[in-house]
Amino acid sequence: MLRKRIDGFNHTGSFLVGMSTLFLLISFGFVLGVNPQEAVSHSQDSCSIPSDAARSQDGELLFFTSEQLMGLVLEKAPVEKPLSLKENNLFGTVVVDVVVKKDGRLSCIRPIQGHPLARAAVIRSLRKWVFKSYRSCSGKKSMVGVLEVPFDFR
16 A cells, blocks of 8 residues: 555655646746747748748749858847756757748748757847848849857857
8 A cells, every 4th residue: 555655645746746747837938038829930920921922033932041041131130048047958950940031030930940949049030130132123122031150058
């Protein structure tokens, strides 16, 4: 009987640890000061492809690669380590879909790949980036593409 109680306690203890971990993961965005929707985009309405997006002569959407967009960066803010993150070995790359408005600012940042803690930090950084405007014969155009943003929190 005592053994069953101990086993039951261990399982209950594991359940409680699991639930508290889940709670921390859900609420972690609030600890970092990140709106939960921020991990998806910072402007849900503007995540559609703009009508003024750069297009080829055939009318096909021009999709900019990370290398192409990185070459157009005029102002760049570093990806800062979240304050609540203690010593760690977290590093890598966050991949995001982006829409760059005609003025060179991002109107949409949608993470595709990368560690969840790094995604929030990269989004905060990207909000401060400014890109060179894309110009076609008909004037400035918005750009749609993907960015691969490295981070190193070590």
